[in-house]
Each structure stands twice: as C-alpha cells, then as structure tokens.
Amino acid sequence: MKPSLPRGTRDFGPADVQKRNYLFTVLKRHFGLYGFAPIETPAMEQLETLTGKYGDEGDQLIFKILNSRLNESSEKNQVAGAFNEMLEAGKSSKLLTERALRYDLTVPFARFVVMNQHQLVFPFRRYQIQPVWRADKPQKGRYREFWQCDADIIGSESLVNELDLMALMDSAFAELQLPVTIRLNNRKILNGLAAAAGHADQLTDITVAIDKLDKIGVEGVVNELASKGISPKGIDFLTPLLRFQGNQHEKIELLRSLIGKHEVGAKGIEEITYLFENASVKHAELQFDLTLARGLNYYTGTIFEASANAGTLTSSILGGGRYDDLTGIFGLKQMSGVGISFGIDRIYDVMEELNLFPEAASKATATTLMFVHFDVAAQRHCLQLAAVLRAGGIACEVYPDAGKKTNKQFDYANKRQVPYVVTVGSDEMASAVYPLKNMQTGEQQKLTLNGILDALK
C-alpha cells in the first residue's frame, strides 16, 4: 500500500514548523503586549453549534463526523431510514452525525463566551491560533485544513478597542518586516450611502458595483448600478464619490456633505474620523477604502482589511471588524465586539516569497554540534561530553552507530546541516582537548569541553 494524504491537507516538515512557529511566536508576543490572553477550543463541535451560521454554502462545507456508535446500533431500520431521508432532503440526521469539525474560530469563540459568561470578566480579550477545516475545492493557496489566528475584544463598544487592534496589526507586521496597507471602512457609512441614495435595501448591489471602480471605471460602475435597478437619482447621488480625487480628509468631507445629516451615516463618519485621528500606526500605510465591504451580513461598524505591499499575492492577509451581536445566536444579547483574523497561510507564503524568515528560524535541524567517534570507547566518551553540553544548553548529538567510518559520520552531519562537529579518538580522550570544526568555514579550533561550551553559547 502506497500511503497518501487527503486532498487539501499538508504535512509540515521540520523547516516548515520552525518558520510557522516563528510567525506564531511574533504574533503571540504582540497579542500579549495588548493584553490578549489565549484560549483553545476543541476541533469538534456539536453539529447544531455550527449549522446555520455560515449560510447555505458554508453549511455544505462543514466536515461532519460519522457517529461512532453507528455500527453497533440495534435500530438499523431507523438509522437506514434517517440516512435515506438525508440523501433525499440533503439534511444531515442526528442518527448519523451529531458532531463536526470547526469551520472557523469565531463561532466556537461565541460559544465559549456564552458557556463561560459567569466566569469571564468583560470586556474580554482573547486570541486563538488553531486549525479549521472546510470541504472546499482545494487549489493553490486554498487548503481543507488551514490555520486561523484571531484576536477579539468582546463586551465593549469603545473605539479604543479598534485603535488597539490597528496598533497591534501595525506593530506585528513591523516586527515581521512585512510592508502592508491597512484599509478601513465603516458599515454605517455604507448604510448611510445606500439609504441616502434611496436604496437602503440594495446595500450589497451598490457596494459590489463601487468595488469594481478600479477595473471598469466610472461609466462601468454607473452601468452596473443601473442594471441592478438603482434609480437615476440614486446614481446621480453616488457619482461624486465615483469621480472623487483627493486625500482621506477630503474624502471624509465629501461624505459629510452627502450623508452628514443621515443619523447612521453621520455616526459612521464620526467613528472613522476618530480612528484616523487617534491611530498609532507607524509602519503600515493606512487607507480609508469605501469599497471595503467584507462580511456585510456580519459586521455592523468598523471594517478592517490588510494586504501586503510587496510580493505577488494581491488578496488580503488580514480581515476583521466590529459585530454587534455575535453571541446573540447562543442567547447572550448586547455583546458588542471587534476582532481581526490574521491569514496565517497567506502571510507565510508572502514571507517565504520575500525571504523574510530569519535564518535561525528556517533550519531543518535543531542540532548545533555532532560528535564523530572512532570506536565504542570513544563513543562512550562522547556520550559523557554530550551530557555536559546539553546541561549547558547546547543542542548536540552523538552519532548513534559505533565503529562506523568517520567520513560516513561527517556525511550525515553535512546532509543534516549540523553547524559544528567534534571528532573524538584515543588522543582526544587522553588529552581532553577536542577539535571543534565549523562545518561551513572548515575552520578547526582545539578546545577543552568548557572552551566548546563558551564558544557555542
């Protein structure tokens, strides 16, 4: 039997894991600086916790787990009946499956907050870095098992939380040396625009059309708006925005003149103005992007997105925003929250392309020094030396097979890219002075064991 991996899943070898850990470590340090504490939830959730939360399309992509007591069931007819019903109606039956793999970290977080509401202190800040699973068609950069990395603050309406998240993204991307643009929008502004244009119910149509401005130009957008049934008056109202040229301050002023008297729209303008005025963003480019409309059915205020300013990836590497009723689905009302999600797999790909992983984080071998030896007695001596080095914090190994030719042993160290080798024979055992060889430069130093410890520390 030739083994294989399920489509859309990956193994991570030593160098991959080290680089991913570098990324996680940097993000975790920045989460910590902003007071976010980690939580973890199980891979499996009750199926009913997940279904109905991601739309019909999302529901189809949830990986469901076959009930384990299925094979033992004494009520086979009943189970078989439920199964046939499932095939007919396209609905899953509790007799077949009651559990599923989590589809994102947001719904499990909402469940966690509701189940632990009496122990948690609100506002509650958490981060969570875990894999999620989706039965999506695998393609380049899209996996069936991938990692999400979310930071949320729940239980506070204050825009200070948005500022914290913006500063957090900025400082994390700065440490990763990844040049980025952070784009900002506000759902309330979009609401105000749609309402003032006389089409409050066509928010999505309007946003989708505006989003194409770069590609199809003003005339193209106008045509699309018309084809979606937006009235000439509504199109006239929106046209100044499409023709707008100017800086962010001027864009906000234009909006104020258009929807400043619309209650919700004005609130949106006030919010985004506050964010631009108080943002502590030093590394990233910050943009007000009126076309930004991710998760429209979900976000109620600020909308965030970030993308890399270098490399070939054009899609976003971070998304997020404010939601007013995340936990309402589980019965806990009036919990406003705001969160961001780092797209780990995409960030990884961009950093790889731009060669941004530090050399120390890219090594497939953990070993600093390997002992090469001539015979069983020398190997035994090496074991004692290794114990001292390890106690001193030096990662080392003794070549496992005794009596093997030293050039074979050197080959092994070379292939594994071990940076230092010490060869031990009867002379070294007698003198307690050992040749420390730098495998990259070929240089060799004769040192005592303490000398080696000092040299490698």
Next chain:
Amino acid sequence: MKPSLPRGTRDFGPADVQKRNYLFTVLKRHFGLYGFAPIETPAMEQLETLTGKYGDEGDQLIFKILNSRLNESSEKNQVAGAFNEMLEAGKSSKLLTERALRYDLTVPFARFVVMNQHQLVFPFRRYQIQPVWRADKPQKGRYREFWQCDADIIGSESLVNELDLMALMDSAFAELQLPVTIRLNNRKILNGLAAAAGHADQLTDITVAIDKLDKIGVEGVVNELASKGISPKGIDFLTPLLRFQGNQHEKIELLRSLIGKHEVGAKGIEEITYLFENASVKHAELQFDLTLARGLNYYTGTIFEASANAGTLTSSILGGGRYDDLTGIFGLKQMSGVGISFGIDRIYDVMEELNLFPEAASKATATTLMFVHFDVAAQRHCLQLAAVLRAGGIACEVYPDAGKKTNKQFDYANKRQVPYVVTVGSDEMASAVYPLKNMQTGEQQKLTLNGILDALK
C-alpha cells in the same frame, strides 16, 4: 439554544493554555537539546492509512468523517446500498467515508517517513505535539480529544538512541520538578523466558500473570499460569523469578542463569545491561521491571514506562520502546526505530495536583499594567503612554470606556488580576508624573513614563 461541548472534549481558558504552553515549552527545549526537530501532520488521514493498525477494538474507536459530496451524489441508490451494507457488515464504505481523524501520532509518523523517505536523512529524529481523537467512553482523565507528545528516532538500531531518550526524559522531568520512576524492560527477555519455559506462543499469558504479582502474590500467579495451560515444568522454571528478592544487578544475574543460553534472551540481557551501565539518569529513579509489557505486539526490544512518585495518579505518564518494523505497513522495510510518548494530559494533572506550575505560567491575564482615566482627554493621553510602554515590551491596556467612574475601572483591573494600575487625570497630564500602583500591596510610586518602564522591566 443553549450551546454545549461534545462529550469528552474540553475548552481551555487563558490560565489552562498558559500552563499547557509552559509544559510544551519545557518539553520542546529538551527535545531540541537532543537534536529532535518538530513535524506536524494533518488532523485527517485517509481512512485506509489508519484502519487495521490498532486492532479491531482500536478500529472501532476511530472517528470517521462523512464524505462531503454525499449530499450532492447523483447515485443515491448506490450510496444507500453501501450504507445498508455498512450497517449489516459493520464495515465502513468508501462511498460514505474516506477520511478519519488521527488516532495517534505513530501511524501518521510512519506515513510521513515513507512519503518523505527520499528527502529525509536517516537516522531521523522528530518530535510531534498534536491532539488525537478516540471515540472512547469518556471518564475522569480520559478524553475524546487529547494531546500526544512523541519523540522518535528512526533508521538506527543503536542503543545510543535509547540512552538519549532516557536522558531526555530524565532532564525534562527534572526541569518540571516532577519526581518520577523510569521503568525498563526488554521484549527479547520476555521472549526468551516464554521460550525457555516451553511456551513461546504464550508470551502474553505469562506476562499478564507475572504483572499481577504485587496484587495476588506468588501463589496467585502460579494458579493463573496453570489456569492458562502453562505446564508444571514451565511454572517451575518461572518460579525463581517470582520469588526473587534483590537488586537490579542480581536480577540480571538470575536472568542470565535462566535464559543466558537462549539466543534472543541473551541479546535482551546484553541490551538492558548496556542501558543500565551507560544511562545518564540523574533525577529519576531507574528500575528494571520484568512485568513491563506495554504494546507487546508492537515493541521488539527495549520497553519504557515512567510514572510519578508523588500525587495520587498511579498510571503511567510516559511510555515507549523499540519497534523494528513501524514503516513496514506502508512498504518501507528494515527501519528500526525507538520512541517515547509523554502523556501530556496526565502530566498536567499531576503537576496541577502537586502545584508544580510556576506562578508566572498560571496567570489568566497577560496584562502587566492598566491605565485608569477621568475623561476622554485623559484616555487619549493614556493611549499615547500605552504605545510607548508596549514598544518597550510592557503588556498594557487602556480601560476602553471613557468617562466611566474610576472605581469601576479599578474593579475591572482587580477582577482580572492586573498587577499594576496607573491613574491619569489633568494633573498627571500636566506634570507628566504618574502614580504607579501595585495592586497586590497597595503601594504607590510617583514616576515618569521612563521610570515606569524601568520599574516594570
């Protein structure tokens, strides 16, 4: 809808995650010191990769994933037929399920080695810390999602690998301050004993009976051996071992007199003698335990087990051993390996019971300092102070709601156990001197921002 968790699964809150991370960090550091590099494999494996590897009982406990294209299938009759067959025969059909959640880390590791055999350099040392899933009946300390933490060396028969693993366990448990006994046995000795007793085919019966010595005494074991069909001659042969009183050296001498001429048995005695003579074990108690027989169908040489010498948990917290044909199931022959598996959940429980987690690793809050403020202007000032502290590596937060009573803000800091609070009003903004309050002692110091940075670093 009141949300719940699937049986046998757990959420980990901030304090749990911090303590688990402490445990993982210590283990990872020690893995690194011995040259083990991390790999990770997907949660899902092809069902055929897993089935047939864990015995019939194990196969029943594998969580299978329902094929996602099931609902769309146009061949409903065929799927329904396969399903009925599955109910009848108790076998899963490819039409229903082709993937499953990994049951352990050993089989995925074997698959990884076989699939990457041309890239890997052997002997290959890897560690792996990931959750596994088993549809076992949940009970105290037994979960359906739990973590395994494995270190293996594959591609070398040398006993130096065993020595490395013993030293690794010893140094890791020493750093965790967990008192342990490491028990050692060798499958070849058990083979030799069974063969010399004239019952080579009843190795399991003999070992299981000997294992009960502590509980049922010599007479009890003799009765059980007889009831299993062991001949009087065989029982006579084994009795000296049952009556044995003495140290490890004497035990080995007794074995030498019993099976020293049996080829495999003698090899086992030689191996265990080598390990006792060369072990670099300083912290743990090391025992030769002839009754140790874990995974008999699996291990072919050394067998390891460790248990805590303090606390109420009597079961083992680590297990492992040498296997000669792990990758043979996937077509790669003659790859001897040896490995250990730390029982993370049990180690966690023992450490919790013995209060061994450092205080710094047990905090539910990541925040060192929180800013309390009187109004919007003071809050804005705090945001600037926070940016400086964060850039200096101090984890801090600004209370998010402006204009809230300061005692409410202090309440929040108290409940979250934030260790330091700085209150800012117009006086502090004018003087740039801030009161740093230690929330545990109540002490307060007036400091500049740099003074706060220095005090908290």
